[in-house]
Amino acid sequence: MTIPNTGEILLDVQGLRKYFPITKGIFRRTVGHVKAVENVSFQVRKGETLGVVGESGCGKTTMGLSIMHLIQPSQGTIRLHTDGGWTEVNAQSIRRLRDKMQIVFQDPFSSLDPRMRIRDIVAEPLQAHGMKNRRQRYEQVEKLLDAVGLGSHHMNRFPHEFSGGQRQRIGIARALSLNPSLVVCDEPVSALDVSVQAQVLNLLHDLQEEFGLTYLFIAHDLSVVQHISDRVAVMYLGRIVEMGEVDSLFSRPKHPYTEALLSAIPDPDPDVVGEQIILQGDVPSPANPPPGCHFHPRCLYAQERCRQEIPELLDIDGQGHFAACHYTQELSLTGVSAGETA
Amino acid sequence: MITYIARRLLFLPVVLIGVTLMIFVAMSFLSPYQLVSTYIKSPEELKNQSLDDLVRKYGLDQPVHVRYVNWMRNLFRGDLGYSVSANMPVAEAIARRFPATVELALFAIVPVILGGIWLGTISAKHYNRPLDHLSRTFAIVGWSLPDFVFGLILLMVFYGVLGWFPPGRLSMWADSIVLTGDFTRYTGLNTVDALLNGRPDIFWDAVRHLIAPVMTLAYLWWAYLLRITRSSMLEVMNKDYVRTARAKGLTEQVVMGRHVRRNALIPVATVSGSMVLGLLGGVVIVETVFDYKGLGLLTATGAQQLDYTLVLGTTLFYGLLLVLINLVVDVLYAVIDPRVRLE
Numbered sequence: 001m002t003i004p005n006t007g008e009i010l011l012d013v014q015g016l017r018k019y020f021p022i023t024k025g026i027f028r029r030t031v032g033h034v035k036a037v038e039n040v041s042f043q044v045r046k047g048e049t050l051g052v053v054g055e056s057g058c059g060k061t062t063m064g065l066s067i068m069h070l071i072q073p074s075q076g077t078i079r080l081h082t083d084g085g086w087t088e089v090n091a092q093s094i095r096r097l098r099d100k101m102q103i104v105f106q107d108p109f110s111s112l113d114p115r116m117r118i119r120d121i122v123a124e125p126l127q128a129h130g131m132k133n134r135r136q137r138y139e140q141v142e143k144l145l146d147a148v149g150l151g152s153h154h155m156n157r158f159p160h161e162f163s164g165g166q167r168q169r170i171g172i173a174r175a176l177s178l179n180p181s182l183v184v185c186d187e188p189v190s191a192l193d194v195s196v197q198a199q200v201l202n203l204l205h206d207l208q209e210e211f212g213l214t215y216l217f218i219a220h221d222l223s224v225v226q227h228i229s230d231r232v233a234v235m236y237l238g239r240i241v242e243m244g245e246v247d248s249l250f251s252r253p254k255h256p257y258t259e260a261l262l263s264a265i266p267d268p269d270p271d272v273v274g275e276q277i278i279l280q281g282d283v284p285s286p287a288n289p290p291p292g293c294h295f296h297p298r299c300l301y302a303q304e305r306c307r308q309e310i311p312e313l314l315d316i317d318g319q320g321h322f323a324a325c326h327y328t329q330e331l332s333l334t335g336v337s338a339g340e341t342a
Numbered sequence: 343m344i345t346y347i348a349r350r351l352l353f354l355p356v357v358l359i360g361v362t363l364m365i366f367v368a369m370s371f372l373s374p375y376q377l378v379s380t381y382i383k384s385p386e387e388l389k390n391q392s393l394d395d396l397v398r399k400y401g402l403d404q405p406v407h408v409r410y411v412n413w414m415r416n417l418f419r420g421d422l423g424y425s426v427s428a429n430m431p432v433a434e435a436i437a438r439r440f441p442a443t444v445e446l447a448l449f450a451i452v453p454v455i456l457g458g459i460w461l462g463t464i465s466a467k468h469y470n471r472p473l474d475h476l477s478r479t480f481a482i483v484g485w486s487l488p489d490f491v492f493g494l495i496l497l498m499v500f501y502g503v504l505g506w507f508p509p510g511r512l513s514m515w516a517d518s519i520v521l522t523g524d525f526t527r528y529t530g531l532n533t534v535d536a537l538l539n540g541r542p543d544i545f546w547d548a549v550r551h552l553i554a555p556v557m558t559l560a561y562l563w564w565a566y567l568l569r570i571t572r573s574s575m576l577e578v579m580n581k582d583y584v585r586t587a588r589a590k591g592l593t594e595q596v597v598m599g600r601h602v603r604r605n606a607l608i609p610v611a612t613v614s615g616s617m618v619l620g621l622l623g624g625v626v627i628v629e630t631v632f633d634y635k636g637l638g639l640l641t642a643t644g645a646q647q648l649d650y651t652l653v654l655g656t657t658l659f660y661g662l663l664l665v666l667i668n669l670v671v672d673v674l675y676a677v678i679d680p681r682v683r684l685e
Contacts, residue, residue, distance in 0.1 A: 070585055098591030105589075110582040113601055114681055125590040158680040174590070 009081060010214045011044040011067070011101075011182055016076035018059070018066045022287060034287045036062040038238035040076070041313075044182070049208065049215040051229030051246070053222060053261070055283055059238040060218045061106070064186045067216070068103050069094040080182065099129050099178035106187040108167035112159035118145075118170055119155035125177045144173040147210070148203060165196035169203065176211065184216045189224060201228055222265050226250055231320075234258050237286055237294040240313055244321035251335040254316050254323035256299050259333040293326070301331055343676070347669065354665050361661040365654050366410045372648070374402040380426050380648050413654065422658075423651035427644045432655035435640060439624075440659075441530025442511060443636035446629075447621035448531075449552045450559040455614050457560055458567020462610075463603060465568060466575035477568065485565035493558045493631035500554055507554040509633040516547040555632045559625060563617060570613050575606040608679050615671030622667070623660050 017040075019033035036059040044050045052060045066073040069089060078089040082100055089097055105111040112121055122144055123137040131137050142152045148169040159167060168188060175183055185204065189197040205228060207213060219225050225232055226246060233243040234257065242255040253259045260277040279298045284290050290297050296306040305326050313324040325331075369377070374397045381396060382388065397403050401412065416423065422432035430438075461477045468474040484492070500507040512520060512532060519525055519541070520532070528538050532548035578584065579602055587601040624638025637656065644652035676682045 068589060070588055095591050095593075098589065103589050105582060105586060107582055111586045113583040113587065113605065115604055115679065124587075124592065128590055128592045128596070160681045171586075174586070178591075 008045045009043045010046045011081070011216070012077075012079040012086070013043070013067060014041045014077045014079075016040045016063065016066060016078065017074045018062050018071065019074045032287055034285075035238050035289065036286060037066060037073075038286075038289075040235075040238070040240055042233055042240060042243060044214055044216055045230075046081070046181075047208075047212060047214055048230040049217050049228055051225035051232040052216065052218045052235060053220060053225050053232060054235035056220060057283060057286070058235045059286070060220075060235050061186055063235070064103065064184045064216065064218050068101065068184055070103070082181075098125070100180055101182040101184070102175040102178060102180040103184040103186060104168070104171050104175045104188045107191050108164050108171055109191070111171060112167060114159055117156055117158060118150075118162075121159070121170065122174050122177055125174065129178055140177065141173075144177055145170075147176070147207065148173045163196075164192050165200060168192060168200050172200075172203065172207070176207065176213075179211065180213070182214050182216065184218070186218050187220065188217075190219065190221065197224070204228065222261060234261065237284065237289055239294065239324065240322075241295065241325070242321075242323045243313070244323075245319075248317075248319075248321050249335075252321075253333045253335045254321060254328045255295075255325045256301050256331065256333065257295050258323075259335070260300075262336050263334070265336060293324075301327060303327065343673070347673065350665070350669050350672075354662070357665050358658060358661045361657055362413075362654060363410070365650075365657050366406055366413075369650055370406040377402050377648065377650060380650070417658075422655040425644060425649055425652035425655070427647040427649040427652060428640060432652050435652065436637065436655060436659055438530075439635060439637045439640045442634065443622060443624050443629075443638065445531040445533060445548075446552065446555060446559075446625070446634060446636060447618065449533075449549075450556045450621055451614075451618055453556060453560045454563045454617065455567065455610075458564045459571050459603075459607070459610060461564055461568040462571020463575065463598075465572040466579065466602075466606075467598065469576060474572075478565075478572075481565035481568045484561035487561075489558055489562050489625075489627050490631050492561060493555070493628055496554045496557060497631065507550055509551070509554075509631075511548070511551055511634060512544070513547050513551075516544045519544060551632075551634075555625075555628050555634055558628050558631070559621070566617075567610065567613065571606060571610050574609050575602055578602050578606045581605070608675075611674060611678055612671065615667060615674070619664060619667045622663055 016037055017035070018037040019035055021030040022032045022034060023029060024031045038059075040063060042050070052063070054060050062071065065071045067078055067089070069078075069091060072091065079086045080089055080097060080100055081087075082097075087093060087097065089101070116124075119138055119141050122141045123134075126137045126140060131140070138155070141155060145152060145154060150166065150169055150173070154162075154166075159170070162170065168191075172188075188204065189200050192200060201224065204215070208215060215228075217225065217228055229246045231244060232246050232249050233240045234249075234255065235241065236257050242249060242253065242258045244254070249258065250262065253262055260279050263277040277300065281298050284294065284297065290307075292308045293299070293302070293306040293311050296302040299306065303326075309326065311324045311326045313322050315321065316323050316328055375393060378393065378396045378400060381400060394403075401409060404412070413423070420433070422436075424430075425432045425435050428435040461481055465474045465477050496507070497509060501509065511517075520527075520535075525539055525541075526535070528535050533545050533552075536542070536545035536548055584597060584601050587597045592600075622637075624636050624641060626638040626642045628634070629636045629639040630642070637659075641653065641656045643649075644656070
């Protein structure tokens with residue numbers, strides 16, 4: 001893939017791979033690898049939200065953590081556009097870059113240190129990045145808590161005194177404390193009640209406008225992704241199989257897997273009898289993926305070529321709708337109409 | 343918090359009645375003649391009086407429950423009875439020996455806890471790498487080595503060969519000064535009293551006598567704390583909030599010190615509490631090896647000689663310590679872990 005307009009791109013990921021070794025025997029010999037993320041390349045534009053969807057175990061969280069260098073990627077380059085131009089994100093540079101890229105974690109219950117007060121949880125990044133004055137830090141914390149809908153009276157409390165939604169707000173305040181340009185949201189609402197999910201999503205949306213944030217939004221809930229994303233990438237078994245503008249991807253999917261995912265979105269209208277595509281079989285093991293297109297054993301349209309040749313992720317319509325399918329031009333796949341699931 | 347402490351203290355008499363009852367029941371398995379033998383120093387004492395006279399004299403012909411009630415009645419008058427083996431009232435024997443035990447415990451607990459946590463941290467940081475194996479092997483050797491063996495080795499090397507750390511609590515010359523009226527016993531702890539009396543030479547002498555038993559205790563207990571610290575740190579290291587700490591851009595040192603270790607120390611604190619309790623109860627073997635006249639040695643000698651009044655007194659005292667220290671540990675627990683509520 002090429003970068004169409006360098007000025008607009010904030011994050012550039014090329015050929016990202018994360019392999020986890022499988023060891024066996026008393027000498028812990030490596031007998032294989034779980035290919036959690038396999039040759040993933042994409043870009044995130046400044047100010048947009050790129051949604052990443054896929055079944056559990058498809059490698060979306062591993063990808064997010066690899067980009068943040070919270071786990072060491074096996075291969076690939078990650079570059080972030082900062083004031084001084086492109087900076088490569090690697091083990092050496094990451095600590096300096098933490099104020100440019102931050103992450104909101106999935107589980108708000110376990111991701112806050114239980115022995116720390118809220119003010120210290122949120123202020124700690126400020127301290128680590130050079131704000132030495134304690135009063136100044138706490139003033140900043142007050143502003144941040146206010147921005148995420150909490151008050152200064154919450155500052156002296158401990159995490160266990162808060163509900164899940166409130167804790168996720170604290171996690172968001174913590175992520176925003178360094179005023180980052182990129183925020184990786186790793187399933188930020190999937191651990192929350194549905195009623196609270198909407199509040200937190202709206203908060204994320206408002207904060208994006210207020211602070212000019214760029215989101216890499218990882219989720220497994222298609223409705224959530226459709227609601228918040230500008231563009232969407234669909235992952236299957238460690239690879240991106242389709243990526244494009246949200247409307248284009250939802251209404252005109254170009255990959256059979258996306259079609260199957262979309263058909264599974266429940267429709268609130270009881271009169272609509274949608275045709276659900278039931279995928280046969282389980283997700284194959286990422287330690288031993290099927291040859292050719294990884295999706296072919298479950299694909300309704302699979303042919304001989306699919307069993308042998310791995311399809312490339314190509315721009316199908318010349319307008320940035322990518323798909324990795326040999327027969328994408330021949331197939332006419334069913335999507336969902338805009339707003340149907342919102 | 344106050345109500346919690348009060349409620350726990352209300353429970354105290356129940357515990358004490360329980361332990362003393364158990365001792366009395368155990369004693370009822372002994373015949374009056376066995377019990378009375380404590381009072382007989384030499385066969386000549388039996389010339390003028392028969393064994394039965396002695397049994398009657400000490401009330402040992404009474405049934406167990408009557409003796410228990412009598413003992414309780416005396417207890418409420420502040421009389422714990424007379425210890426034949428120590429040749430003084432039980433209360434006085436405990437009051438004399440306890441400061442020695444406290445002193446040893448105080449000196450031992452710091453190297454035990456700090457060393458154990460330090461070794462555990464090294465092990466966790468170098469999980470399954472050479473340094474981890476090394477520190478674990480070192481600690482396990484200490485745990486497996488009987489304390490009387492290790493104590494005797496220390497005694498041989500540092501007293502027999504080098505002459506640095508003698509057994510006992512004080513050297514003869516220091517002891518003679520301490521026993522004079524000029525030397526005020528404020529606390530009964532030799533080191534503290536020496537400092538308060540402005541005698542650094544006696545302070546140093548007391549410390550010299552403490553080093554070897556403290557080393558024995560420390561080496562014995564390090565493995566225990568190492569294991570708890572190590573496993574607890576490994577568990578915490580995989581917690582999400584440690585990942586969060588890394589995401590904040592903290593240095594690895596801060597992540598380990600502020601987030602991992604602070605959380606990992608919660609179980610360590612619990613274990614340390616019971617360790618303090620064990621030390622305060624007296625460490626029989628170490629006290630015996632080093633001829634250190636503490637509570638453990640007193641109780642062991644008393645038990646050997648069937649000195650049941652002494653055993654009852656010290657057991658009562660242990661029960662009291664147990665409840666109080668556990669209470670302190672529970673309160674401290676609430677201090678270090680904000681999630682714990684004392685209700």
